[in-house]
Amino acid sequence: MMLGQPVKEMAQAQQSAPTQEAIPDGPKPQAIPDAPKPQELPVGQVTPGAGTTQDSSGSTSDDEGVPSKLSPAAAQKAEQGPPPEDVPAGQGPEYVIRAHVDFVEVPFTVKDNKGKLVPGLTWRDVRVYENNLRQQPSLFTVDPFPLSVALVIDQSMTFDNMAKVNNALAALQGAFTPYDEVSLITYNNGPRTVTQFTGAQSARLTQALEVSKSTGREPMMYSTGPLSQNIIINNGADSHIDPNTNSTHGTSVLGIQNVPREAHTLNDAILAAGVALSKTATGRRRIVYVISDGKEYGSTAKFSQVVKYLNTNKIAVFGTLVGDSSLPVVGFFDRMHLPLTMRDNILPAYANATGGNFDGEFRQKGIETSFAKIAEEVRTQYTVGYYTHEPFVDGKYRTLEVKVLRPNLTVIAKKGYYPTAGDQRPTGVTQVK
Structure with a gap:
């Protein structure tokens, strides 16, 4: 009976007590933060009055920066140094x-x-x-990076190679983006600016590419066939060659036919493109894009002078090599240069000295695809x-x-x-x- 009485009173108290929803919420107790953990003492020899320094790997060192103990991973990290400043991808x-x-x-x-x-x-x-x-x-x-491209087109090539380049120029604009700017320079006996820098997808560049198309020049005819013979007037002491039918532009003292020298002013054209690129805004990739057979003769500027100007202004030379120089075997011998003679292929030397590259293509389809290939490599x-x-x-x-x-x-x-x-x-x- 004595035990039953308290149980009965507790049941009545629970029935008479208000529900939980009727009781207003009071202030909740705040969580008590943990106390700070004790710091570890530095391990290693301590120089009196100097103290120790601790690197990111947890090893201690003295004032001279010589670590006392380094794990292999920490040693590799120290050898690499701090990471460089990284630009977010896609921005x-x-x-x-x-x-x-x-x-x-x-x-x-x-x-x-x-x-x-x-x-x-x-x-x-x-x-x-x-x-x-x-x-x-x-x-x-x-x-x-957005590109500033000075396009250099060789018009001193033979008519067959020039025809391939003319037909492939329609695919050139597709290799660039609307953020790029392009100028156009052609050369034969000297450089000529067709258009200053304009949008890569603009109609102005399309029209400039049409204007830059040329027929090229006839290949040199050597002493073969009946039309290659000179007509000599007045046999004897006063004999001379008829200038109206001179097929070889004269002969030497020994009677050897003199082939006229061709002008391929590639050095002057690349220098003109470099001068135009040096005036472009900073933060853009400066590129000289050459479409040529690589021959060089008759330029005022020297190769070493042009390379120095390009490296000073952060300009790289890329290009599409056409003609016989694009063939593997012939192109290898064309890169060799004998003193006092015309350079049959100087484009690889420019690319190697400025950090650029070139693509040798003999057919028209290869020339068209080389534009996109070189542009992808630059980007x-x-x-x-x-x-x-x-x-x-x-x-x-x-x-x-x-x-x-x-x-x-x-x-x-x-x-x-x-x-x-x-x-x-x-x-x-x-x-x-």
């Missing part, structure tokens, strides 16, 4: 790279042993050397930047070498550069509003 054109006067920017292309482009490289796979000294990358990006270039430790504006040539820590790969980059004070800009990567 390259919306960003402007700004650098100090001692900032060097190196675009490069990587291909495998089959000549295909290699994507997916990171800054950890790349090593940059200036004057044989390794540099620490401060910028690495794979985003494409998929990697860009690495670093701060040089050399006195920047000294005018001396600096050698460059880019290496990739993967086997069986070919790196295409410029061999060096000339410093200039024109690159002085504030530091940082800022977004364009």
